[in-house]
Amino acid sequence: MEKIFTTSNEIKSEIINLSAILNLPKGTEAFVSDIHGEYDEFAHILRNGSGNTRQKISELFTGRLTADSQKKLAFLIYYPSEILKQTKESMPDEASLSQWYIDTFNELIEMLRYTSSKYTRSKVRKAIKDDFVYITEELLYADSNDNAKYKYYYEVMDSIVRLGMADSFIISTCHTIQRLVVDHLHIIGDVYDRGPHPDYIIDHLMKRWGSLDFQWGNHDILWIGSAAGSKLCMANLIRISARYNNLRLLTNYGIGLSDLREFAEKNYKPLDSFKPKSDTGAKIPDDDACYDNCVQQAIAIMQFKLEGQAIQRNPEFQMSGRMLLDKLSPDRKTVEIDGKKYPVIDGCFQLVDPDDPYKLTDEEEKILIDLSQQFIDAPKLRYHMAYMMNNGSMYLKYNGNLLLHGCVPVDEEGKMLSWTVDGKTYAGKSLFDFFEKVLKEGFQKPSLVDCKKSDIIWYLWTGKMSPLFGKLAMTTFERYFVEDTQTHHEVKNPYYSLRKEEWFADELLKEFGLDPENGHIINGHTPVKLGHSPIMANRKIFVIDGGMSKPYHKTTGIGGYTLLSNSYGFQLVTHEPFTTRKKAIADMTDVVSTKRVIEQSVKRTTVGDTDIGASLKKQIEQLTARLEAIDKNQTIRV
Numbered sequence: 001m002e003k004i005f006t007t008s009n010e011i012k013s014e015i016i017n018l019s020a021i022l023n024l025p026k027g028t029e030a031f032v033s034d035i036h037g038e039y040d041e042f043a044h045i046l047r048n049g050s051g052n053t054r055q056k057i058s059e060l061f062t063g064r065l066t067a068d069s070q071k072k073l074a075f076l077i078y079y080p081s082e083i084l085k086q087t088k089e090s091m092p093d094e095a096s097l098s099q100w101y102i103d104t105f106n107e108l109i110e111m112l113r114y115t116s117s118k119y120t121r122s123k124v125r126k127a128i129k130d131d132f133v134y135i136t137e138e139l140l141y142a143d144s145n146d147n148a149k150y151k152y153y154y155e156v157m158d159s160i161v162r163l164g165m166a167d168s169f170i171i172s173t174c175h176t177i178q179r180l181v182v183d184h185l186h187i188i189g190d191v192y193d194r195g196p197h198p199d200y201i202i203d204h205l206m207k208r209w210g211s212l213d214f215q216w217g218n219h220d221i222l223w224i225g226s227a228a229g230s231k232l233c234m235a236n237l238i239r240i241s242a243r244y245n246n247l248r249l250l251t252n253y254g255i256g257l258s259d260l261r262e263f264a265e266k267n268y269k270p271l272d273s274f275k276p277k278s279d280t281g282a283k284i285p286d287d288d289a290c291y292d293n294c295v296q297q298a299i300a301i302m303q304f305k306l307e308g309q310a311i312q313r314n315p316e317f318q319m320s321g322r323m324l325l326d327k328l329s330p331d332r333k334t335v336e337i338d339g340k341k342y343p344v345i346d347g348c349f350q351l352v353d354p355d356d357p358y359k360l361t362d363e364e365e366k367i368l369i370d371l372s373q374q375f376i377d378a379p380k381l382r383y384h385m386a387y388m389m390n391n392g393s394m395y396l397k398y399n400g401n402l403l404l405h406g407c408v409p410v411d412e413e414g415k416m417l418s419w420t421v422d423g424k425t426y427a428g429k430s431l432f433d434f435f436e437k438v439l440k441e442g443f444q445k446p447s448l449v450d451c452k453k454s455d456i457i458w459y460l461w462t463g464k465m466s467p468l469f470g471k472l473a474m475t476t477f478e479r480y481f482v483e484d485t486q487t488h489h490e491v492k493n494p495y496y497s498l499r500k501e502e503w504f505a506d507e508l509l510k511e512f513g514l515d516p517e518n519g520h521i522i523n524g525h526t527p528v529k530l531g532h533s534p535i536m537a538n539r540k541i542f543v544i545d546g547g548m549s550k551p552y553h554k555t556t557g558i559g560g561y562t563l564l565s566n567s568y569g570f571q572l573v574t575h576e577p578f579t580t581r582k583k584a585i586a587d588m589t590d591v592v593s594t595k596r597v598i599e600q601s602v603k604r605t606t607v608g609d610t611d612i613g614a615s616l617k618k619q620i621e622q623l624t625a626r627l628e629a630i631d632k633n634q635t636i637r638v
């Protein structure tokens, strides 16, 4: 909301306020990607500020607290309720507990003072729970050298304990520290799919996080697209949910699956290729496994039929190679792919009409329409997707850096590939802008009708010109039905080999209107394999797949990476695989293993050097102009 100033003194004090902010150190940005529904791990990373909290504790308390006490303090900040409970149980008597409370208040206030030193008082105030603003500020801005006041501060703390507020004060202060350790969060896509709780992630962010942005990932598109009425996005989403034993999530969003279940169990029998994957490695109960297996088959067949229809409707998608239902032999024992015949394993084509393979049966049609309407109508899903839409984009230019999930589609030479749709040609930045426009319009007006918009939204998931997918074709059919793993291979866009080259990074930054001397590109999407570096193009491109997806740990070996950008430069943070929240708390394992400084600037970056700084400077200019106008008027009147 715009502030209204009535007197010139008000304008002057605002100018003073804004000018002072320009000189504060730039706030810490954290970059996270590919969370894939792993709420507990993501929440852990938020709680520990991507390793930042631990570092601050060490800077502040080394020499005063032992390594073990520092660790305990860190875990109290991450998991205040649980650690409080543990601590209280271990205290021998009331007096020891009271002493612990006072010591802890002092440590937490010191941490809060340290983490908030970059911010204005008003910003810090907003991060404190209303009930505790007054008390916290009294302690936070206390002058500990003032002996006379020392007794007063002690009295405040003692009263907190006496009045039974100690626990809530500690919890609230820990949450404030969590909030302030990282100033702004960038989520570089793929919040959804594979893991169990993307819904908790969005809830958590909505409730507890202030400043953030999303760059949508290909998996997020399936969910946004489904809420926009795309049956193809929805079929993929349900198939993946069944594949990862995750249909419960849809029920949590209020989507009724009983008709689909009944239909699937009536028409399909469990097959090996459709065995669901367990997120935790634990055995999936037989009943669930059978349900997931049959639903996966039923919806996969509907997906392949819908795909065939969309591909035929849109020749510019150039996806005819993905139409494989009509390449099955009459006995369905072989399939022809790129002119070569392969045996079919675990075929389940009983509802595919050989004469019209892409035609849905009446029952399939009815199920799809009913489900799609449910996805459009589900209030919580709409609410979550609207949050991602309102705070998200296809790419983001932020403080001179370019953030995007997948790639910029290019040819072997690194030239931006162009794509013509409805007579208009797009490449590079304009391609991203085009997709964003279509997605926004589609989301604003959900529709059950298969139209160009919903086809393009689905294309974002799987098309070769999609910056979010970045591969030539998705081999889902082959992965289910063909044993020869060569057919499973998905060819990546040349972007992925070129991004090692500095000149290429420079070209991309220029394409998006950024300065190649100072800008960086931050990508998610591709897990960084053990032994490979996530830092490319002479430190201009960082790939920070968070590696949180548990089923992918065998590919990444380590958990993954996150990135921090503070007033001193960039730091890459390596994460060890996270097991469970319970285990993290019990063993006090921090997950962050190493931090590597990538870039360290000689001069500390201030708010004045950032995008926010630029807009503050503009405001100062406008206010100064108004002030001059007022002064002139007054002089004339005199």
Ligand SMILES: O=P(O)(O)OC[C@H]1O[C@](O)(COP(=O)(O)O)[C@@H](O)[C@@H]1O
Residues within 6 Å of the ligand: 190, 194, 218, 219, 471, 474, 475, 476, 490, 525
């Ligand atoms: O391992 P899964 O879950 O079957 O998924 C494989 C599919 O996922 C994709 O890699 C897309 O997901 P990502 O964005 O996580 O890479 C497809 O290219 C591939 O066909």
Ligand SMILES: [Mn+2]
Residues within 6 Å of the ligand: 190, 217, 218, 219, 405, 468, 525, 526
């Ligand atoms: Mn992805």
